[in-house]
Amino acid sequence: MKRIILQGKIQGNERGYGFFIPDDEKYEDFFVSHGDLRGAMHGDVVLAECQVVGKDRTVARVLKVIERGYESIVGTYFSTRTGGFVQPDDRRYFCDVFIKGGKGLYARSGEKVVCKILSYPHRKSPEGIVTEILGKQFSRKAETTSIVRTYGLTEEFSDKVLKSAKKLSEPTQFELEGREDFSALNCFTIDGEDSRDFDDAVSIKQLKNGGYELGVHIADVTHYVKENSEIDREAFKRATSVYFPEGVIPMLPEKLSNDLCSLVEGKIRLTFSCIIKISDKGVVKEARVCKSYIKSKARTTYSQIQAIIDGDKKVQKQLDNILSDVLLMAELAKKLNERRTQYGYVDLDVKESVISVKDGKIEIVSAPRDFAHGLIEEFMILANVSVTKLFSDKTPFVYRIHERPDENKYLELLDFLRGLGINVNYSDKITTEDYRTILEKTKDNPAFTVINRVMLRSMQKAKYSPVNKGHFGLGEGLYCHFTSPIRRYPDLFIHRIIKDYLANGQTFVTKKYSSVIDVVSKQSSEAERNAMEAERAMDDYYKVLYISDYVGEVFEGVISGVTPFGIFVELENGVEGLVKIETLKGRFELDQKNFRLKIAEVTYRLGQPLKICVAGVDLTSRRAEFIIFNDNACKKNKKRVS
Secondary structure, three states: OOOOOOOEEEEEOOOOOOOEEOOOOOOOOOEOOOHHHHHOOOOOOEEEEEOOOOOOOEEEEEEEEEEOOOOEEEEEEEEEEOEEEEEEEOOOOOEEEEOOOOOOOOOOOOOOEEEEEEEEOOOOOOOEEEEEEEEEOOHHHHHHHHHHHHOOOOOOOOOHHHHHHOOOOOOOOHHOOOOOEEOOOOOOEEOOOOOOOOOOOEEEEEEOOOEEEEEEEEEEEEHOOOOHHHHHHHHHOOEEOEEEEEEEOOOOHHHHHHOOOOOEEEEEEEEEEEEEEOOOOOOOEEEEEEEOOOOEEOOEHHHHHHHHHOOOHHHHHOOOOEEEEHHHHHHHHHHHHHHHHHHOOOOOOOEEEEEEEOOEEEEEEEOOHHHHHHHHHHHHHHHHOOOOHHHOOOOOOOOEEEOOOOOOHHHEEEEEEEEOOOOOOOOOOOOOOOOOOOHHHHHOOOOOHHHHHHHHHHOOOEEEEEOOOOOOOOOOOOOOOOOOOEEEEHHHHHHHHHHHHHHHHHHHHHHHOOOOOHHHHHHHHHHHHHHHHHHHHHHHHHHHHHHHHOOOOOOEEEEEEEEOOOEEEEOOOEEEEEEEHOOOOOEEEEEEOOEEEEEEEEEEOOOEEEEEEEEEEEEEOOEEEEEEOOOOOOOOOEOOOO
16 A cells, blocks of 8 residues: 655545645545544645555545645634634634634624634634624625635735836837837727726738738736736736626726726727738638737627627617628638637536626626627637747746546546436547537537536646646647736736747746746636635625525526435526425435436436425525425416526
């Protein structure tokens, strides 16, 4: 039985056990029992003894806590005779924090607080002190603030950063020198209705040979964010903007994100342009990158562009100055998509929700998947691929990688499909074609949405890396992020590398960046994961608030999860709830391998349509509770979610 000593992080579980995630990515996660945690908590960096104890079972035992993962915990305060305790919101941090008398900052039972951890007594709960009272539990302000605090997000910029940003100003004539002048081009932006920062614009020309010249113009953020400046250090720490239903925590101060680096209509803006020549068949013939400046001719929305493509005469008249450009772009985007389809990319149809708040009322709809969104996606992917191909062999680089799926997870996917009666041949070397075959076979299956989600879970997570390992989902051997430097630090960093290469050559950039790209890649990946978890937690909270207004109402959904404690049902707009096992009367049999739950003569399986009634909500766990529809338990009127 081979045993190895590894360093890594602990990922806790509310039931008291955990998983050891090694720093060395060649190893899978290891299970750690409660006793073998030896005082280690969620987020801690530890040294662990790891071993394989069976064909598919790996376990670990914590030897030493190297660094505590959390200095502060967000949770609900409860008072006791001797003081109180804080129950963490993040239940992966499964241990309550004891607060001695006099260290509670006068918090009352049931209030949301932030507490700083002071010590970790041997075999006892951590001890702490309350440092901030967020408000009464379940109030919207307290709950949303607690999510922000839980994930360590910083809402405000320091005075130093704001003062640095305030000194920046509109580009002067001197700053335009040495840049290509694209201000006469018909450049325009395409974004969502509520977008405030516009970091990319597009332009197009029809070439004499029938081909196209596509311009993807990206805000030149690095012109303003100088290396190792106050703004740069803060941007590196944040590494990404975080988007919530009622606001955004930006990576850059508003002076940059919504003003100087935003490609607003009618203003000269400094840009970094990728100019791509494409044949009439959609084949890239030539690409180059240059410092430039533009003047956007229009600020358009996805819905306007879609209306133009659909032939809406009113919108076409409103935007007649870009009408021919939009139609030409639509023609090109279709050809690019057809080519990408030929060489193989995985176009998963994973349902996403758009949550908005209007006059205090929460609205949730399924995210649109129209051609206008696809058009911009095609152009941004093409620019990212083109930039990577141009510079990756010349400079140190931050790649956006998406590794090939793990074989065991792929086999689990095939087992799941067989449980639905769908047989797919096993491939020794997993390719995008394997996934595309599954999508083709299941496109008319009622469980198609759930199948897409299970397929996504079988894949690796995309991340940033100084080593190129390709992008499986896109079917690309080379890929980076270049197109969103306002909201992603790796894009900003790629701009900096390329600009230095163009100005100073290969030897200079190799010496300057080789030792730092690993740090940038790691920080960008970790910040991205943290932001995604925060966004998911906030979305879950808003979804529960939304569905709480529909208690007693009837909806139609599909079974999205089968567990020993019940079945999850997802509604049409992405809101999900749990039908608890105790509400399903009778002896049950769980077939986890095939995602089935059998009770008496009734079988519930993943992807199965199901009519439910909203029974209530659990705001603590941010979970909706459903019961299977029947006339006695639910109101008879039906309200379908749009």
